[in-house]
Amino acid sequence: MTDTEPASTASQTTTTTAGETDEEVRAEWTDYRFDGQAKLSVENLNVWYGDDHAIKDVSMDIPENSVTALIGPSGCGKSTFLRCLNRMNDRIKAARIDGSVELDGMEIYDSNANLVELRKRVGMVFQSPNPFPKSIRDNISYGPRKHGDINKGLLARLFGRDDTAEETELVERSLKQAALWDEVSDRLDDNALGLSGGQQQRLCIARALATDPEVILMDEPASALDPIATSKIEDLVTELAEDYTVVIVTHNMQQAARISDQTAVFLTGGELVEYDDTDKIFENPASQRVEDYVTGKFG
Amino acid sequence: MSDAYANENTLVSTESDVYDRGLDAVISLTVLGFALSMVALVDVVPLDASGSALGGFFLALLAVTVGGVGVAGLASWLNVVPVTSQRVRGIGLGLLVTSVGVTVLAYGLGVTLATLLGLVLVFEAAAVAAAGVVSRVGLVDTGPDMSAGLLAGGAFGVIGLAIGAALGGGLVGFQSLLWPVVSLATAGVLAVLAIVPREDLGSTLPAALVVGTLGVVIATSVLGPGWQWNPQTLSGGFTGGAVIPVFVLFSSVLAAWSAAKARAGFGAQGREYGAFLVINLNALLMLAVMATIVVFVTVKGIAYSVHGLSIGAVAAMVLLAPLFVGAVQFARSPAGPDEWHAGARQGLRVLPLAVVGAAGAFLVGVLALGEPVYYAFDYTVLENRVENQLRTAVAVTNETTVGSLLLVLAGFVLFVYFFRKYGTLRNVGTASDRLALVRQAVTMAVLAIAALTFVFLLVGPVPFGITPLWYAGLAVIDLGTVAALALAALPALGVLAGTREASLADSAQDSAPLFTLGVFGGLGLLTVTLFLQPVAQVAPSVGPVNLVTLVAMVATAAMLAAAALVAVAGRSADTRIQRRFLAEELRLALAGAAGFLTLVGLHVAVTGIPQFLLGLSVANAGTLSWPMVQQAYIPLGTAPGGIMPAIVGTVWLVVGATLFAVPLGLGAAVFLTEYAEQGRFTALVEVATNALWSTPSIVFGLFGAVFLIPRIGGDESLLAGMLVLGFMLLPLVLITSREAIKSVPDEYRDASAALGVSRWETIRSVVVPAAMPGVITGVILGVGRIAGETAPLILVLGSTLNATEAADVIGGFRFMAEPPFVANEALLSTSASLPTQVWAVIAAGVSGSPSMGWATAFILLMVVLTFYAVGIVARTYFRRKLNYE
């Protein structure tokens, strides 16, 4: 659990297609910059679960209004990395985080950072669907209601500040965005736990969209969906990228290739091996291991 | 019994109907023996009863069986509750046959109940053994295992030890050292018999031996009802009256297990059925114990407690109204999938409605008759160990007055019911700016009047000696009342006005904002003006007093008119959505009517001025007369008195303790589970709560008497009782709440946090609601315990026996402008309570008649069961909310 570990693992890695070491590859793409400002900027991020070093010295910049895919074999730390971006790892007792993540140039690991505000701006869809045991409508409007953007209830009604119409509109818009509206429009007051697994996952996406975040973190949002719903989600992601910054974890290479602008490849051990334009990663990766992984020879 | 057994014949073909039906009959007989031993145990029929006394009982039993099986059979034949399982059918038939059999035996042989039970056991033993042998020699096709198993062997060994010891003691005496040898030998024989032979013999022969031996011993009166054994080393002893039923109970379970195994053809299926029956009989035992206690207390206490009960027909109708609504709701719930079942079920579903309807018709009949209807009966009470005959009657009178309290109660229940059901109507926004303005104005008015009430409450009706303020108060009452009336009239008028341009249905739909405004605004305004009145000390002579009730009555009528309009509109609605919408509007209007009706009752209750309208009247003195519940003195003789102060005392104790313990317990649970770092401290708190929960109640009482009382008033008091019971309730609420909160999945917390919701908000709106059913379960259990708690109350509440006045907690509040601002004499005075009264009357011998104590115990039981019912309804409500809808 020392900080020198990343260096040692890096040095023992294989060579690239061009005969370079991983380290030289990395030196190449760390300079990878985009036109414009990085929305999220990660610098030397390390995460330990107890003695288990799950993320090793990761640095990357995520551009605004784009889709960034995170790929890599199971257990390599994609979810862990994603959770670092809105400090959800703080909620895990065993986790220890070191390094820096900046959102629009502001350090989110600052001790004065406002977690509530951060998570309003950086929304998240979890790997397994987790709707609340409430009605579909209440699931969607939960976030805005708690933020005070939507007022409901006796007091609001008495003071004439009842936002029921806004709520109805928000619920409809969010559900339509998540491609769920047609299936549930006539049972918005039913309990969300009565939905199928795939429907629940889309509900969670709609719920995350309803709070209108700037960045949306998605952990395999399509893993429980059929091809039609998946393609709807993919369309949604592409569409979202116009206004939002999307970071998406996926196990599906074609999906990553289809929807993302840039792709980060994590390999076992929690290292970020290569990060570049998606086309480059899939057509001409610098690292031999990445080429093996994306062509299915390894991982 | 489970449908898993429905098709068993395809798995084990016994090829013998005699075998199957015979064993079904044996199983029925064991169930019957089980029930009979319960009956004997609680002394409903003495074990030495014989002849006509016994015969009469068995005839009654026969009637019950024939009735029960008959109804079930009819339901099955009619396909209402189709019974397809051969085994269930067999047992039904078996119950009929065997109860006919024992009845004939009881009449024909002229033996005692004990002998009869012994004979039943002998017969069971023979049948079980026969089944085992028949299976072993291959007359029927069964699938037994190699052996009944070590577990069964061990169990029979232990049984053998006990029987052998008794046998040895009886044969050679406990002085001789031979009896342990006999005991061990019996154990060995039984164990070997169970383990060595094939399973069919191994699980029938030892059981038959045990059951048969016990049967013979009981049937031959070696162990008879008069049998007694007083070991020198014990101060107590065993009597036949207790031992025989226990032995029969045990033997029945054993025989049932054995017969069930045989019936299912041994093997895995046999073990399954055997375990199924034993577990069921076990559960039945729990149920029987509970039922026995309730029945026992009811039988002993009911006659005394309904002495002189009578109620006016109109009051009874008001009482019936919530039941009527409930029955309608039940009848409307969806029926089964196919038509035939749907039809039959629909029939069952309208049954409650029919019953309530019949009761209503009866009440109308009483009114039309113009004469009360009586049911008179005699019963005996004990007075100084002498039985006295008392004659009384329960009656429905033709009075047309409704008690204000009854009206408030029924009205409020209906209001809550309809209000809860008005659903998505609340999502309708305000149609126009003008309406929004009115809505805001009404809100402001309600708040202002409430504030005015508060001021009057603090500084008296003539604030700072300024009389004009009092007149202003009067004006507010007048204006508020009139405005409330206007608001209440809005919905009906709005719908009617709309029909000039649109159809009735469309107009009703468009008027939705008027409905919400009219109901909530009207109710709100009238409620606050109502409370301003007594606080401003408006005397009846001043004027507006009667106005409020009048307005409330007219408003009720206006709401009913609106409801009727919407109901008619609903018939002509075109779309499903519109129909649903109008149905909700209808409910809202009905909620409004119920609410205004509640206010009528409330106003009469507060001012004490009766109201008359169209021959009906509302008054504080209602027509319900229930001396036991309403009167407030304990008689010294046998003339029935009442226990009103004790009932009120117990209700306040429970309410106070719950109000104290639930917020504290839930709060502590939230802190410990959600905020505190799990470690030494939380572990320590956990140990402390568990210890607190097991602390004897008398210790709580001592703590209250020595620590609390000197600090709050210095004397035994209701408040001290509430606090002590609250302390007792606290640990249970804490423990169950903690478990409930812990079992809320972390995913919910993560999801909420990821939406940028703070921890406290998450707890409040996700964690606690999800934990609510668990929390309520804890409260139900705890309330059940503290409501009947006696020992600590004797110490801190006082065992007031001559209380002639109920604690007036609500009326006891006094407000003042200087500290401590609020005082309550009733809370600081001693009070009666049901458990202490039962203790005093029965154990301490206060009052001449223990019958009074039994009646008190009966009412205590009813009060506790009512608390249970409320708790269970609340829990079901929260569960439903979490799981669907």
Ligand SMILES: Nc1ncnc2c1ncn2[C@@H]1O[C@H](COP(=O)(O)OP(=O)(O)OP(=O)(O)O)[C@@H](O)[C@H]1O
């Ligand atoms: N709460 C935790 N406590 C301890 N170790 C954890 C925890 N969560 C993850 N890990 C470990 O961290 C490593 C990375 O896990 P992570 O969930 O980030 O993988 P992943 O790339 O998302 O895998 P998958 O594709 O299967 O979802 C794994 O070795 C895992 O065992």
Ligand SMILES: [Mg+2]
């Ligand atoms: Mg993952």
